[in-house]
Amino acid sequence: xxxxxxxxxxxxxxxxxxxxxxxxxxxxxxxxxxxxxxxxxxxxxxxxxxxxxxxxxxxxxxxxxxxxxxxxxxxxxxxxxxxxxxxxxxxxxxxxxxxxxxxxxxxxxxxxx
Amino acid sequence: xxxxxxxxxxxxxxxxxxxxxxxxxxxxxxxxxxxxxxxxxxxxxxxxxxxxxxxxxxxxxxxxxxxxxxxxxxxxxxxxxxxxxxxxxxxxxxxxxxxxxxxxxxxxxxxxxx
Numbered sequence: 150x151x152x153x154x155x156x157x158x159x160x161x162x163x164x165x166x167x168x169x170x171x172x173x174x175x176x177x178x179x180x181x182x183x184x185x186x187x188x189x190x191x192x193x194x195x196x197x198x199x200x201x202x203x204x205x206x207x208x209x210x211x212x213x214x215x216x217x218x219x220x221x222x223x224x225x226x227x228x229x230x231x232x233x234x235x236x237x238x239x240x241x242x243x244x245x246x247x248x249x250x251x252x253x254x255x256x257x258x259x260x261x262x
Numbered sequence: 263x264x265x266x267x268x269x270x271x272x273x274x275x276x277x278x279x280x281x282x283x284x285x286x287x288x289x290x291x292x293x294x295x296x297x298x299x300x301x302x303x304x305x306x307x308x309x310x311x312x313x314x315x316x317x318x319x320x321x322x323x324x325x326x327x328x329x330x331x332x333x334x335x336x337x338x339x340x341x342x343x344x345x346x347x348x349x350x351x352x353x354x355x356x357x358x359x360x361x362x363x364x365x366x367x368x369x370x371x372x373x374x375x376x
Binding site: 150153155158181190191192193194195198200239241243244245247248249250251252253254255 | 266297361
């Protein structure tokens with residue numbers, strides 16, 4: 150079965166600084182990759198996803214992620230963060246031949262003024 | 263649309279008690295799933311369903327039962343609660359297959375087992 154590793158449990162950054170949240174996955178078949186965001190006391194919301202095609206995917210609020218098959222990575226980046234980006238971010242992977250989605254342990258992003 | 267709703271929001275049980283966590287969606291989604299969220303472990307899939315009458319096990323199914331008699335509802339039953347089941351439980355649904363479509367999550371149920 151597939152697995153996901155988020156390399157940083159916590160990432161503190163100052164407002165307007167760039168940020169990268171790292172995600173690596175393991176799978177023996179084709180995968181679909183996702184980033185979800187969880188604000189305090191809420192459920193998860195989809196941020197962006199990679200299914201096929203262009204390896205660079207973008208969200209509407211300035212985040213982007215790049216699928217790197219050789220590195221088995223799907224890192225999330227934002228060039229300039231805002232206080233409102235403070236949340237927990239989860240990387241997730243599903244495989245092309247089953248309905249079992251696996252999530253990483255999460256990265257808590259804290260943006261400081 | 264209410265989206266995905268879950269009840270109750272909070273629940274405290276004693277070891278050995280049973281209960282059902284309710285989940286409903288009004289988006290006519292085929293795929294529904296249950297996850298538990300524990301600190302440092304992310305979300306782990308308990309059970310999922312690809313349509314009414316069809317359910318399957320996820321990563322951590324032991325101690326939980328599900329059924330899917332209608333498209334809208336997907337209850338999760340704890341047969342005999344244990345302290346290890348203390349967690350936050352999320353229900354989610356998606357159009358079509360859960361493997362490549364966006365999953366919509368409910369607000370969660372925080373369960374404590376004493």
